[in-house]
Amino acid sequence: MKVTVIGTGYVxxxxxxxxxxxxxxxxxxxxxxxxxxxxxxxxxxxxxPGLLEIVQRNVAGGRLEFTTDVEAAVAHGTIQFIxxxxxPDEDGSADLQYVLAAxxxxxxxxxxxxxxxxxxxxxxxxxxxxxxxxxxxxxxxGIRLDxxxxxxxxxxxxxxxxxxxxxxDRVVVGADDERAILLMKALYAPFIRNHDxxxxxxxxxxxxxKYAANAxxxxxxxxxxxxxxxxxxxxxxxxxVRQGIGSDPRIGFHFLYAGCxxxxxxxxxxxxxxxxxxxxxxxxxxxxQAVEAVNDRQKLVLVDKVVARYGEQLKGKTFxxxxxxxxxxxxxxxxxxxxxxxxxLARRGAKLQxxxxxxxxxxxxxxxxxxxxxxxDSARAALEGADALIIVTEWKEFRTPDFEALRESLADxxxxxxxxxxxxxxxxxxxIEYHGIGRP
Ligand SMILES: NC(=O)c1ccc[n+]([C@@H]2O[C@H](COP(=O)([O-])OP(=O)(O)OC[C@H]3O[C@@H](n4cnc5c(N)ncnc54)[C@H](O)[C@@H]3O)[C@@H](O)[C@H]2O)c1
Numbered sequence: 001m002k003v004t005v006i007g008t009g010y011v012x013x014x015x016x017x018x019x020x021x022x023x024x025x026x027x028x029x030x031x032x033x034x035x036x037x038x039x040x041x042x043x044x045x046x047x048x049p050g051l052l053e054i055v056q057r058n059v060a061g062g063r064l065e066f067t068t069d070v071e072a073a074v075a076h077g078t079i080q081f082i083x084x085x086x087x088p089d090e091d092g093s094a095d096l097q098y099v100l101a102a103x104x105x106x107x108x109x110x111x112x113x114x115x116x117x118x119x120x121x122x123x124x125x126x127x128x129x130x131x132x133x134x135x136x137x138x139x140x141x142g143i144r145l146d147x148x149x150x151x152x153x154x155x156x157x158x159x160x161x162x163x164x165x166x167x168x169d170r171v172v173v174g175a176d177d178e179r180a181i182l183l184m185k186a187l188y189a190p191f192i193r194n195h196d197x198x199x200x201x202x203x204x205x206x207x208x209x210k211y212a213a214n215a216x217x218x219x220x221x222x223x224x225x226x227x228x229x230x231x232x233x234x235x236x237x238x239x240x241v242r243q244g245i246g247s248d249p250r251i252g253f254h255f256l257y258a259g260c261x262x263x264x265x266x267x268x269x270x271x272x273x274x275x276x277x278x279x280x281x282x283x284x285x286x287x288x289q290a291v292e293a294v295n296d297r298q299k300l301v302l303v304d305k306v307v308a309r310y311g312e313q314l315k316g317k318t319f320x321x322x323x324x325x326x327x328x329x330x331x332x333x334x335x336x337x338x339x340x341x342x343x344x345l346a347r348r349g350a351k352l353q354x355x356x357x358x359x360x361x362x363x364x365x366x367x368x369x370x371x372x373x374x375x376x377d378s379a380r381a382a383l384e385g386a387d388a389l390i391i392v393t394e395w396k397e398f399r400t401p402d403f404e405a406l407r408e409s410l411a412d413x414x415x416x417x418x419x420x421x422x423x424x425x426x427x428x429x430x431x432i433e434y435h436g437i438g439r440p
Contacts, residue, residue, distance in 0.1 A: 107137025174206025228438025238438030323393025
């Protein structure tokens with residue numbers, strides 16, 4: 001099938017690459033000439049495990065192309081995926097300017113039937129806006145052309161995006177046009193061969209499903225984070241509580257880890273956007289407002305622990321920081337807890353020696369000008385000359401460090417662990433002062 005993917009970010013590039021892997025002929029369009037240059041030169045602009053190989057294989061096979069040429073991209077695909085960003089607007093609502101610009105580009109240049117599929121996370125009702133924008137452009141041109149609009153929210157996780165796209169738990173399609181439904185079924189069939197996991201529903205329900213999913217996951221995290229604070233007061237261990245409740249199949253183990261807050265490009269903005277949508281609809285979401293407030297506070301929990309240990313002023317103190325990305329296996333730093341932790345500690349005069357396996361270039365961009373912040377090129381190097389260690393992201397390479405070397409490097413032999421990577425008892429036996437989240 002001929003497919004165009006508009007936007008080559010985390011979602012668009014993975015979608016385009018994985019669809020080409022199944023034999024489809026895919027053209028990926030982006031307005032960012034730098035991204036397209038990198039892709040045309042055989043690289044990828046993001047860190048995503050396994051993606052580079054798929055991109056290179058399908059570019060070589062002639063099934064995957066990259067362009068900034070809107071007209072050529074629109075002409076190519078019968079299916080046009082919109083996978084552009086939907087960042088939060090000032091009032092928290094999703095900013096639809098990129099989605100609607102993409103829709104208008106299609107309407108402005110299309111010459112035959114198109115199925116326009118919204119993959120970006122968009123508020124309920126956006127499908128109607130996309131339809132209206134395309135129709136408006138066709139009217140301006142004074143021509144009549146048939147098209148269908150569908151919603152196909154994306155559930156991939158950064159860091160495991162290729163695997164998620166290749167083996168989805170479910171594929172949600174919102175559409176009322178039979179041709180659109182048939183094309184989407186054909187396109188996704190190779191990804192769900194083992195058993196049908198496509199759910200076809202109306203457009204609004206599909207749009208809502210994506211927000212509901214992220215809101216649920218964020219709620220689980222904030223729930224555990226809030227309980228972790230109580231556990232600290234009561235002398236209970238949140239890790240044991242997590243295992244105790246996760247073993248109940250009605251609850252399950254996923255997304256129950258207490259930590260230093262959720263971040264990334266999705267949960268914070270999607271929770272905000274859903275709060276806004278609900279308020280605008282006259283049905284405020286009290287629970288989600290609390291989820292957001294709990295998370296905002298939780299991003300400061302490591303700072304609170306450092307301040308409790310060292311005092312408000314941190315001049316003269318040096319901290320090693322392990323992990324900058326909002327989660328492991330990505331270089332994405334959008335709304336990452338590390339940004340809050342680093343800004344707050346720097347403001348108090350601390351020196352920070354940060355290390356991340358892949359996110360340092362991105363950190364250098366988003367944290368430019370932070371006083372006292374420097375970067376190390378290994379976890380070990382970050383410890384040199386530091387008083388204490390702060391762990392913000394649970395990269396695998398941090399899970400079993402050389403504890404003796406770690407203790408000897410840190411002047412105060414102290415670890416603040418925002419991801420509960422280590423056993424408090426083991427740390428104590430090693431002579432390391434250990435501050436986890438919700439643990440004795
Ligand atoms: N990142 C995730 O893990 C994830 C998961 C599921 C859903 N989503 C949703 O998918 C959407 C995209 O997210 P992302 O993380 O891939 O964003 P991103 O910022 O990484 O990529 C968006 C891309 O779109 C391009 N773009 C903007 N306007 C354009 C236009 N008119 N024409 C062509 N290209 C244009 C940008 O240059 C950018 O490269 C968002 O709505 C997001 O909420 C993201």
